[in-house]
Amino acid sequence: MASVNSLASTLQQQLADALTAALPDAGTADPLLRRSDRADFQANGILALAKKLKGNPRELAAQVTGALPASDLIKDIEVSGPGFLNITLSDKAIIETLAARAADDEDRLGVPYNPSAGTTVIDYAQPNVAKEMHVGHLRSAVIGDAMVQILEFTGESVVPRHHIGDWGTQFGMLIQYLIEHPDELDHEDDKKADGEAAMSSLNRLYKASRALFDSDEEFKDRSRNRVVALQAGDPETLALWQRFVDESKVYFYSVFDKLDMEINDPDIVGESGYNDMLEETCRILEETGVAVRSEGALCVFFDDVKGPDGNPTPLIVKKTNGGYGYAATDLSAVRDRVQNLDATTLLYVVDVRQSLHFRMVFETARRAGWLKDGVTTHQLAFGTVLGKDGKPFKTREGVTVRLEDLLDEAVERATAVVREKAEKVGLSEEEIVENGRYVGIGAVKYADLSTSAVRDYKFDLDQMVSLHGDTSVYLQYAYARIRSILRKAGDAKPVAHPELELAPAERALGLHLDQFGEVLAEVAAGYEPHKLAAYLYQLASLYTTFYDQCHVLSDENPAEVVENRLFLCDLTARTLHKGMALLGIRTPERL
Numbered sequence: 126m127a128s129v130n131s132l133a134s135t136l137q138q139q140l141a142d143a144l145t146a147a148l149p150d151a152g153t154a155d156p157l158l159r160r161s162d163r164a165d166f167q168a169n170g171i172l173a174l175a176k177k178l179k180g181n182p183r184e185l186a187a188q189v190t191g192a193l194p195a196s197d198l199i200k201d202i203e204v205s206g207p208g209f210l211n212i213t214l215s216d217k218a219i220i221e222t223l224a225a226r227a228a229d230d231e232d233r234l235g236v237p238y239n240p241s242a243g244t245t246v247i248d249y250a251q252p253n254v255a256k257e258m259h260v261g262h263l264r265s266a267v268i269g270d271a272m273v274q275i276l277e278f279t280g281e282s283v284v285p286r287h288h289i290g291d292w293g294t295q296f297g298m299l300i301q302y303l304i305e306h307p308d309e310l311d312h313e314d315d316k317k318a319d320g321e322a323a324m325s326s327l328n329r330l331y332k333a334s335r336a337l338f339d340s341d342e343e344f345k346d347r348s349r350n351r352v353v354a355l356q357a358g359d360p361e362t363l364a365l366w367q368r369f370v371d372e373s374k375v376y377f378y379s380v381f382d383k384l385d386m387e388i389n390d391p392d393i394v395g396e397s398g399y400n401d402m403l404e405e406t407c408r409i410l411e412e413t414g415v416a417v418r419s420e421g422a423l424c425v426f427f428d429d430v431k432g433p434d435g436n437p438t439p440l441i442v443k444k445t446n447g448g449y450g451y452a453a454t455d456l457s458a459v460r461d462r463v464q465n466l467d468a469t470t471l472l473y474v475v476d477v478r479q480s481l482h483f484r485m486v487f488e489t490a491r492r493a494g495w496l497k498d499g500v501t502t503h504q505l506a507f508g509t510v511l512g513k514d515g516k517p518f519k520t521r522e523g524v525t526v527r528l529e530d531l532l533d534e535a536v537e538r539a540t541a542v543v544r545e546k547a548e549k550v551g552l553s554e555e556e557i558v559e560n561g562r563y564v565g566i567g568a569v570k571y572a573d574l575s576t577s578a579v580r581d582y583k584f585d586l587d588q589m590v591s592l593h594g595d596t597s598v599y600l601q602y603a604y605a606r607i608r609s610i611l612r613k614a615g616d617a618k619p620v621a622h623p624e625l626e627l628a629p630a631e632r633a634l635g636l637h638l639d640q641f642g643e644v645l646a647e648v649a650a651g652y653e654p655h656k657l658a659a660y661l662y663q664l665a666s667l668y669t670t671f672y673d674q675c676h677v678l679s680d681e682n683p684a685e686v687v688e689n690r691l692f693l694c695d696l697t698a699r700t701l702h703k704g705m706a707l708l709g710i711r712t713p714e715r716l
């Protein structure tokens with residue numbers, strides 16, 4: 126139940142103290158510690174400091190070395206080049222630190238909590254009612270879900286908000302059509318296909334009503350009146366609107382379920398959830414002068430936001446016709462999240478194409494004083510999903526790919542991969558199906574999470590379920606292989622032996638395991654799940670090297686070597702398992 130400082134942070138602290146001791150006038154100085162090829166770590170900070178104080182860097186480096194406390198941490202330290210310090214840690218320190226981590230909770234692994242954790246309201250997984258979800262919605266859901274797990278693990282209080290598109294003039298047309306064709310939303314209640322059935326009837330209705338709206342002036346008028354009735358809160362109209370929302374949620378949940386992702390109903394607060402605040406939001410903006418009337422609309426202007434014609438592009442909070450748009454809703458949501466949910470951070474997992482919108486919303490909220498001191502805003506912007514051809518992802522016919530078909534195909538391919546090895550591993554049909562699902566969904570999530578979010582990425586199922594390279598299934602196999610070794614070990618148990626000398630591959634693996642907490646802190650602070658994916662991939666690679674070079678269950682090994690290697694295996698497996706779970710990916714025990 127105790128968190129454990131990493132070797133790097135302990136070393137960093139000792140060096141900083143030694144620097145202060147050697148140079149009392151320097152104040153707090155950063156030794157700039159980095160992992161290095163020459164030794165385990167290199168400290169580069171002394172150079173700049175010596176320059177600043179007009180001292181000799183090599184001398185200063187030697188002084189710092191002398192001021193380090195006597196301990197078991199460092200095996201070797203030498204001054205190199207113009208004044209770097211190359212530091213090699215002792216094998217004992219590596220194993221002792223890892224042992225302390227392993228002794229912590231199964232699921233915590235000694236990772237320290239963020240001492241300055243706050244409350245993050247995270248806006249993610251926000252599809253639109255009565256519309257099919259697309260790959261962009263998939264990205265928001267996958268990245269957002271990973272961020273929720275990661276932030277919570279660091280001790281942050283996290284409040285999810287699924288800002289679904291459940292309001293707007295299109296509901297006038299939909300509701301009016303439903304009134305005139307009352308059976309259109311009914312479908313067979315086949316339990317399993319519920320979501321798909323719901324979506325296909327919504328789709329049909331959407332298309333039919335749109336066609337009528339475009340061709341029939343009288344229907345258009347009736348639809349417009351219906352919008353007025355909806356906004357006025359007419360009970361019959363609202364009840365029908367609610368049917369659209371409920372039906373869509375059946376569909377959304379079926380997709381989230383396929384994605385192996387938990388979404389909770391109270392967290393679904395769509396655009397309509399802020400209706401009561403819109404008027405006040407606009408009034409405050411106008412009264413404080415943050416927004417001004419321009420051509421009948423209520424607008425906020427920015428010096429640095431201009432259209433191609435050089436004219437300023439405003440954020441429109443209230444349209445000329447009196448209607449409220451996307452911006453008014455988002456501004457109201459900011460108020461709600463800060464004032465009622467006590468957010469210290471507002472995080473938005475939204476397509477990069479909406480970056481200008483959010484920049485303007487954040488700036489407006491600042492000007493209006495809704496972002497109290499200490500409240501930060503951040504858009505975790507993601508790029509476009511591309512097809513193999515490098516163009517935005519479409520089917521051969523040029524229509525947007527249905528998300529469910531995509532996920533089904535990923536699972537199908539993954540199941541085939543799993544089945545190929547199933548006999549050797551002795552998997553039952555049930556396990557094949559379950560693993561196929563975890564591998565397929567994991568592949569889709571990992572492909573999304575392993576590149577920096579803001580970059581576009583290619584959706585390539587062949588690559589995603591490949592056993593080689595940077596894929597989730599490679600990591601899942603690494604995990605299953607370790608678990609199988611641990612099962613085979615019989616009476617031999619994972620036990621740390623700090624007295625042993627380590628082989629190079631053991632040291633490399635150990636030093637990487639040591640960094641788990643720091644990587645997580647960095648991933649959480651910068652909203653960069655791809656760095657966790659990269660860490661895990663490297664962990665699996667280092668494990669593979671270790672496994673090739675250091676036989677674990679060999680009769681030739683003394684018992685304590687076997688135990689110590691099993692210990693490294695066990696901590697690697699637990700780290701992989703935890704890291705993958707934080708990305709929303711399962712790690713089957715046998716694969």
Ligand code: ARG
Nearest residue numbers: 248251252253288289290475
């Ligand atoms: N529903 C929107 C879309 O499909 C995303 C909503 C993003 N969140 C927000 N607070 N605006 O593009």
